[in-house]
């Protein structure tokens with residue numbers, strides 16, 4: 038198929054082309070794309086805004102990331118921050134920088150993923166920008182959401198006896214990324230191993246097409262449980278739990294044997310001789326929610342939240358931040374990304 042040069046359309050026609058099928062369905066969207074600014078009306082609710090910048094070569098590699106998945110993941114990265122405030126995302130703005138090697142059809146694919154995520158999470162795409170780039174692709178995503186003032190959960194609300202809770206499992210996306218990197222080296226002829234992706238569908242999906250934990254936020258609203266503090270785990274549990282502790286002015290104890298790790302994550306970690314627990318602590322890209330709740334919520338948490346594990350508890354700031362190993366050793370918790 039003949040690909041369409043972006044220059045043949047020009048910026049304004051490209052934007053018109055990309056947004057032609059965009060429809061707004063949220064009551065809070067008064068005016069979406071097509072004017073100088075979107076107009077939003079949130080009435081009595083508080084408005085929440087969060088932005089993420091994704092750079093080719095730093096945050097994603099297009100050798101193994103399909104553009105449609107990248108579009109979907111960019112939206113998830115943006116709205117995960119809104120859910121982490123116990124709020125509901127309603128609108129997104131998407132800005133894309135594209136170098137000469139991309140065609141109109143490529144940007145269409147990226148938008149396909151963005152639109153799929155919008156349909157999945159009930160979001161309106163209400164604006165953005167498209168501009169030429171000298172250095173590959175750049176994606177800026179801004180998410181806007183709402184919540185009643187009394188429902189908003191900050192990182193700072195944790196109390197020193199609160200339970201520390203985590204949705205889903207950790208380290209899977211990081212292991213998916215390791216697998217994709219390994220297969221890329223095979224493809225480039227830098228390794229004599231055969232490509233092998235079978236049996237690792239789950240970790241690949243966790244890296245390529247993550248989901249934001251809307252389901253947990255909805256369930257917590259339904260059972261009337263409001264966390265005391267919350268953060269989304271995007272940079273790795275170790276780093277993100279320390280943010281929560283610092284802002285809540287608390288210490289923490291995390292029991293390593295309680296860290297939820299999927300079997301595929303363990304299997305991949307074994308294959309490439311990485312410690313799965315280290316990946317769980319420092320991997321990143323998990324998009325799970327880490328939150329605290331009073332001890333009195335223990336039964337409710339156990340009974341009503343199937344996908345949530347209690348991995349530890351907060352304590353007095355003077356007691357510091359420590360991991361407890363299965364044989365009862367304590368190890369100081371440090372944020373140590375892989376890069």
Ligand SMILES: [Mg+2]
Pocket residue numbers: 117118121268269271
């Ligand atoms: Mg965040």
